[in-house]
Amino acid sequence: MTEKELPIDKRPPSVAHIFQERVEATPDREALRYPVPTAGGPDDWHSYTWAETGRRVHAIAAGLMALGVRPEERVAIASGTRVDWILADFGIMCAGAATTTVYPQTNADETAYILADSGSRVLIAEDAAQLAKVRERRSLLPDLAHVVVVESADAVPAEGDPDGWVLSLAELAERGAAHLEKHPNCVKDTIAGQRRDHLATLIYTSGTTGRPKGVRLAQDTWSYMGYTIEAIDMLHADDVQYLWLPLSHVFGKVLLAAHVRIGHVMVVDGRVDKIVENLPVVRPTIVCGVPRIYERVYNGAAMRARAGGAARFRIFQWAAAVAKEYGRVSQENQRRTGRATVPAGLRAKHAVADRLVYGKLRELFGGRVRALVSGSAALPPDIGYFFEGAGLPILEGYGLTESAAASFLNPGLANRTGTVGKAFPGLEVRIGEDKEILLRGPGIMQGYHGLPEQTAEVLDADGWFHTGDIGELSDDGYLRITDRKKDLFKTSVGKYVAPTEIEGRFKAVCPYVSTMLVVGPGRKFCSALIALDEAAIMGWAKENGIPGGYAQVVADERTIALVDGYVQELNSGLQGWQTVKKFRLLPRELDVEHGDLTPSLKLKRSVVEGEFAALIDSMYD
The missing domain is CATH 3.40.50.12780 (ANL, N-terminal domain)
Known part of the structure; x- marks a missing residue:
């Protein structure tokens, strides 16, 4: 673009x-x-x-x-x-x-x-x-x-x-x-x-x-x-x-x-239940969505491959690794040289994987998609690299209700996974002393209806909107969101933790996760509540002879051991104070109906922490 x-x-x-x-x-x-x-x-x-x-x-x-x-x-x-x-x-x-x-x-x-x-x-x-x-x-x-x-x-x-x-x-x-x-x-x-x-x-x-x-x-x-x-x-x-x-x-x-x-x-x-059925019929060229949709597509593809037998699953895992490497390397070369080139060996592996896996994935989207757009929440970078390598680039963007949704978007020919792209024309951007993102321009709200005091808290006299998000702006104008200002917390040993960054990494590691909530303000270490994707974990349970419904499956020691392996994989890439020392699997998925998520699928942290306070406390006994 x-x-x-x-x-x-x-x-x-x-x-x-x-x-x-x-x-x-x-x-x-x-x-x-x-x-x-x-x-x-x-x-x-x-x-x-x-x-x-x-x-x-x-x-x-x-x-x-x-x-x-x-x-x-x-x-x-x-x-x-x-x-x-x-x-x-x-x-x-x-x-x-x-x-x-x-x-x-x-x-x-x-x-x-x-x-x-x-x-x-x-x-x-x-x-x-x-x-x-x-x-x-x-x-x-x-x-x-x-x-x-x-x-x-x-x-x-x-x-x-x-x-x-x-x-x-x-x-x-x-x-x-x-x-x-x-x-x-x-x-x-x-x-x-x-x-x-x-x-x-x-x-x-x-x-x-x-x-x-x-x-x-x-x-x-x-x-x-x-x-x-x-x-x-x-x-x-x-x-x-x-x-x-x-x-x-x-x-x-x-x-x-x-x-x-x-x-x-x-x-x-x-x-929403018609998306998979509609895509091959509609054959769109552009689809906009939230990260959870793309995560489910990726996890669904992995689960279908697993159901097809060990050989097919190994092929998918290999192809997924190739796609992620291809996406990273091509974007890095685009950034450095202006050309999205990759080494010949990687290009050859990618061509084989394309015939075996990526082409089928593109057909699920109708075969004509030139770009996917993601917003409303952070996209796990590994998911972004996978889709980039599979020929379905996800252009992540950023905005809030107060900025009419669209403030930043990745340029299609210079997509940079892990960022939300560049500012829209006419939008001014500033990073505050506390690294809060400030915006000013015609896309910013007039204020909150009938709430002048709350408006003044976020919209200053010079017209700058204080987003509440923490971020970094590169020399060439790409914005990276690191966390919500209000979600950052400090452990009892004085270390700051950005929970959404950890949660995003876990989604890229574990194909069975639906939602992860990292907690630990004022505590000695970080812990987590984890809700699993029901369709994915029940399929795994059937393969492994674990009986019962969702609540029984997530309580089974074999399921806990499975997730623990992914948590340890997550921890291997974190600083010591960020690592998740303990976790608990939730007895149900988090959803809009129970009030755990907003209608736009954002996590209501305080609601979930309140409902499952006893589980959180049990990790610190």
């Missing part, structure tokens, strides 16, 4: 402007593709052109205006990732309103809190389950004038609902069509009146501790993101991008800004 000269500083004031420009520029090109389930067979795939997308979006925008929604008023979306989410979001933007995002997994109490705190006037709810959350707490939501339900069959008013309080998305579009007949220029005039500083989105941080905070992102933020992603050449007009990420999360949301600017095909299906 190379930066191109583009008029970033002459960008329009809102993403709605960019959307309108896109519809007018390429009306007949395919914009969105989405699945339609069929009875007992494979999904049908349907598409919208940009012109069809524009008509649907304008109808939703006009429908919201007909309901009385005014510029910068909030309209919430509580839904999984689907094409209707995108149409609704663009409709809200074109109505001049601001989107409040709500994860569909959010419980009723927190959903009500977000809607009340944001002052949302309308909720676009996916189905009856999302409707029920607000219906139960309607007395706490005096500002919520309407609920629009995406699934028409679920848009059923109940006894006690005010007249017109519940309607379907189809009915909203019908009202919009009628409103457009009376006021044909209402949407275009509203778009024309939008300013850069108008509120566009309220994204509530998923909250690893306490109540979530609403991050205020302006219209100009998304306009900037659309233009700057084009400038770094991440996406091309002929790309097919597969989007499964939660759109309530800023990582998914920023991809929509790039989509309208670049005009490529976006294939939308948020069903």
